[in-house]
Amino acid sequence: MTQSEQIPRRVLLFVTCTVDQLYPQIGESVVNVLERQGCEVDFPAGQTCCGQPAFNAGFTEDAKAVARRFLDVFAGEDPIVVPSGSCGAMVRNFYLELFHDEPETLAKVRQVAGRLYEFSEFLVDVLHRDDLAAKMSGSATYHQCCHLLRELGIDAQPKSLLASVEGLEMREMEQSEVCCGFGGTFAVKFPEISTAMLNDKLDYAIATGADTLVAGDATCLMHLEGGVRKRGDTLQLKHLAQVLDEATSTDGVAS
Amino acid sequence: MADKQDFLRMVRTSLGVSERRDIARDDATSFFLSKDEVSQAADDIRADAAERRTELIDEFIHRATEAGWNIHRVANFEDAAEEVTAVVREHGATAVMRSDHDILNSVPLESALKAEGVDLEIAVREPSDDADEDLERRLSLREKSFDSEVGITGVDFAVAETGTVAMEPRAGSSRLVSLTPEVHIGVMTPEAIIPSLDELFALTRDHHLSGEHKGMINLITGPSRTADIEANLIIGVHGPREVHLVIVG
Amino acid sequence: MKVRTDEFKARSAETTKNPRRQASLKLVYDGLHKGRIAAAEDTDDWEDQRDRARAIKWHTINNLDYYLDLLDKNVRANGGNVYFANDDAEARDYVLGVAKANNVKTVIKSKSMVSEEIGLNEAFEEAGINPVETDLGEYIIQLAKEAPYHLIAPAIHKTREEISDLIQEVAGGPRQEDPQDLTDTARALLRDEFRKAEMGVSGVNFAVAETGSIAIVTNEGNGRMVTSAPRVHVAIVGMEKLIPSMQDLSTMLRVLIRSATGQRISSYVTVVNGPRKAGEEDGPDEFHLVIVNNGRENLLKDAQLREAMLCLRCGACLNACPVYRKAGGHAYGWVYPGPIGAIVTPVMTGKKVGRDLPFASTLCGACKDACPVKIELPTLLLRLRSDLAEGKADPKEKSSPLLERVSIKAWRFGVQSPMRFALAGRLSSLMMAPLSRGGWVRWLPPPLSGWTKSREFPRIAGKPFRARFRKKQR
Known part of the structure; x- marks a missing residue:
């Protein structure tokens, strides 16, 4: 069997509620990149949210109700791609916790979680593409989103994808693995701590002199970009999918 | 006052177990090894360490140096006495104390130091059957330990993994001689070296199970240090600032 | 110690605006956190060591009644005394009783977080006994009349200028700002206390059930002084600090010390097997081990929260935590700061009063990665959040706002x-x-x-x- 025969063509996109409502352009970039790699992307229209906001706030019962729905919407056999480490971790790791005492649901969780891949992970580990023949000029620094790095253990994949972009100079920032201070409701409940963390993150990113800060999660980007705008910094913020979309697009611009 | 039985009952209730029970063997801990197994392991450790001596000496010296020990390798006990004397001389020390560890009785320290005009004090008291008198003598020894500038001791074990020396205080081997002076000099032979902390605690456990244990086991690795002021590493807080190991043979 | 967990928001916000404290807290990342990572990378079988340490601790905690009983028997067999204290008052009273019976005027202490928990220094002072902290960091915060800021670096928040003021006040003489000079002065001051103290009080890193031993890890040598110079030694231990066998010490010391300071081993590890044995030249005539509950049973009772009993108090989760590094140690309002504090403090002292603590985390997972015994800290925080939000902590009142x-x-x-x-x-x-x-x-x-x-x-x-x-x- 050749490699191309093993590669799945049809994928289900779990776009996440944040991307759907706040960053639809990231979703479009994900679709563009996957399609250019020969995938046929389907968007299960019943999807909304994975339940993480309630789970993180301690509302376990509400989170369970929403999670059950998610499992139904994403039933099937095709691989699921999600452009978020955090929502990916919710399904892959925290659903196990949420349903630890419900064996039947747990079986469903394992079935769905076993098919769910984070965007960069899918490209590198499933499609075996760590070089998309991408080109782009400029410089970037990469922020390692917490759940992507520590819950899912995805570290090398996004870095190798970025490193493969011809013309894009990558500059490592200090404390690139440290949290940006978002943490869901944490950012509102403890604004001073959250802001202090955010400012450190932005200061370290800016200190690299890179023009773009790249991350793998729309929620972190929302936090970082909100800070950049308030501070009046010129740093650009991009999701990895946007960088790859732009760098593989024939007209050189992300749609 | 909390009664022991009440306390244990509280723990059992919290754990959800009702009464005393036999516990299931778990090989994560070494607890379930029998006395004979431990004793056999101790013999194996000694044999293995003897076989790997050259390699262990190198590793020990590497780690000990890294940890801040000044290492002196000498061929015989006469040279050991010379090395010790040189350190004492360098510090211009006059208050020098040594323990009565077996190995030190082979090192001609008294004469070597005498030549420097230093009277070597031995950290041993004459035990007394009278408790008050015995305490008196121990306190006097403690005072002398605090007043000493250089302390010289033997070493019971040396751990290659970490560059650690271990001592078990006993009659003749004071706890304080390696602690209170600003300079500590340990004298040892390569036979003291064992591979790692695993072997150290297997051997001391064997002592324990055989009823031969002492009041304490002191593991010493380099000089006293702290990083409590703005995370600056400072050498020499309450223990010695300068530490030496003289390896004989 | 007084519980001030309800002030977390205000005190943490204040710390974020204090540049001096922020500079100190950055040292925690640059020094301790990076040191731990380097030490872990330098250890070939690091993950195996962690797994083994975790398994040893789980086995002990799940059979804690058995090992407490064994520890008690073996400490007594070694000639020591054991006291089981259900709460802080019982622990204090017992230690004071030992001090009074021995006509003690000065007590030298080496670092013990349980001693902070039970407010032992205040109790000594009220009884006219002089307690002297001898770990340099603890000495500094005792002079400043503050609580520890960090589990292993209690005075990390103090600048050299502040320390200089504190030392000069006791020592007199010219002002010193060089850390070496300050340390030398503290050494000289504490020497006198070591010589005259009648009693030593220490904490315990590991209590070995099978041999009735306790192990104390220090770098300064004060732990050795406290256990060797005075006539009486009292060790205070939280009831979770047990391990079954002396042979387990090698694994436990490896993971503890690398995680705490990044060292392969500390300058000193002192294993105390009870009082001085007959014939020994020095060492205490009396040894007492005080085993403390003080709310730990609340952790033990709960099959999930029990995991927090595996904690070795190494401080690695604090160093890894970006929230701790902004909020500072005092914001957590009791003895144990950082992620582990956000779990054990509300459970030991009362969930409602500590209700902000489990929420003061972005769930970034850095603590879990750093923990030598792989405690699932984020999961435990989520569990406490759920208890609070859904009213399991206090059915009468749900803690989250309407x-x-x-x-x-x-x-x-x-x-x-x-x-x-x-x-x-x-x-x-x-x-x-x-x-x-x-x-x-x-x-x-x-x-x-x-x-x-x-x-x-x-x-x-x-x-x-x-x-x-x-x-x-x-």
Whole structure:
């Protein structure tokens, strides 16, 4: 069997509620990149949210109700791609916790979680593409989103994808693995701590002199970009999918 | 006052177990090894360490140096006495104390130091059957330990993994001689070296199970240090600032 | 010690605005955190060591009654005394009783977090006994009359100028600011105390059940002084600190010390097998081990929270935690700061009063990675959040504010249907329109103003992804 025969063509996109409502352009970039790699992307229209906001706030019962729905919407056999480490971790790791005492649901969780891949992970580990023949000029620094790095253990994949972009100079920032201070409701409940963390993150990113800060999660980007705008910094913020979309697009611009 | 039985009952209730029970063997801990197994392991450790001596000496010296020990390798006990004397001389020390560890009785320290005009004090008291008198003598020894500038001791074990020396205080081997002076000099032979902390605690456990244990086991690795002021590493807080190991043979 | 967990928000906010404290807290990352990572990378079988340490601790905690009983028997067999203290008052009274029976005037102490828990120094002072902390960091905060800021670096928040003031006040003489000079002065001051103290009080890193031994890890040598120079030694231990066998010490010391300071081993590890044996030249005539509950049973009782009993108090989770590194140690309001403190403090002292603590985390997972015994700290924090939000901590009163509960219900209703979800998005987008410029909102009303004070918020897209996707498909 050749490699191309093993590669799945049809994928289900779990776009996440944040991307759907706040960053639809990231979703479009994900679709563009996957399609250019020969995938046929389907968007299960019943999807909304994975339940993480309630789970993180301690509302376990509400989170369970929403999670059950998610499992139904994403039933099937095709691989699921999600452009978020955090929502990916919710399904892959925290659903196990949420349903630890419900064996039947747990079986469903394992079935769905076993098919769910984070965007960069899918490209590198499933499609075996760590070089998309991408080109782009400029410089970037990469922020390692917490759940992507520590819950899912995805570290090398996004870095190798970025490193493969011809013309894009990558500059490592200090404390690139440290949290940006978002943490869901944490950012509102403890604004001073959250802001202090955010400012450190932005200061370290800016200190690299890179023009773009790249991350793998729309929620972190929302936090970082909100800070950049308030501070009046010129740093650009991009999701990895946007960088790859732009760098593989024939007209050189992300749609 | 909390009664022991009440306390244990509280723990059992919290754990959800009702009464005393036999516990299931778990090989994560070494607890379930029998006395004979431990004793056999101790013999194996000694044999293995003897076989790997050259390699262990190198590793020990590497780690000990890294940890801040000044290492002196000498061929015989006469040279050991010379090395010790040189350190004492360098510090211009006059208050020098040594323990009565077996190995030190082979090192001609008294004469070597005498030549420097230093009277070597031995950290041993004459035990007394009278408790008050015995305490008196121990306190006097403690005072002398605090007043000493250089302390010289033997070493019971040396751990290659970490560059650690271990001592078990006993009659003749004071706890304080390696602690209170600003300079500590340990004298040892390569036979003291064992591979790692695993072997150290297997051997001391064997002592324990055989009823031969002492009041304490002191593991010493380099000089006293702290990083409590703005995370600056400072050498020499309450223990010695300068530490030496003289390896004989 | 007084519980001040309800002041977390105010005290942490204050610390974020204090540049001196922020500079100190950065040292925790640059020094201790990076040191731990380097030590772990330098250890070939690091993951195996962690797994083994975790398994040893789980086995012990799950059979704690058995090992406590064994420890008690073996300490007594070694000639020591054991006292089981259910709460802080019992522990204090016992230690004071030992001091009085021995006519003690000065007590030298080496670092013990349990001693902080039970307020032992205050009790000594009230009884006219002089307690002297001898770990340099603890000595500094004793002079400053403060609580420890960190589990292993209690005075990490103090600048050399502040330390200089504190030392000069006791020592007199010319002002010193060099850390070496300050340390030398403290050494000289504490020497006198070591010589004259009648009693030593220490903490315990590991209590070995099978041999009735305790192991104490120090770098300064004060732990050795405290256990060797005075006539009486009292060791205080939280009831979770047991291990079964002396042979288990090698694994436990490896993971503890690398995680705490990044060293392969500390300068000193002192294993005390009870009082001085007959014939020994020095060492205490009396040895007492005080085993303390003080709310730990609340952790033990709960099959999930019990995992927090595996904690070795190495401080690695504090060093790894970006929230601790902004909030500072005192904000946590009791003895144990950082992620582990946010778990054990509310459970030991009362969940309701410590209700902010489990929420003071971004769940970034850095603590879990750093923990030598792999405690699932984020999961335990989530569990406590759930107890609080759903009223399991106190059925009479749900701890989350009404607005939050209503919002969650509304959210649940919204996300249960894609149509409602899209409609809610559409409505929000319209509502945000007057507040936004260039697709971003600059101001939101409380409590969301917490966000917009320092960050803009993206306006909800007029056309969400799902609509764009449908259009594209057509």
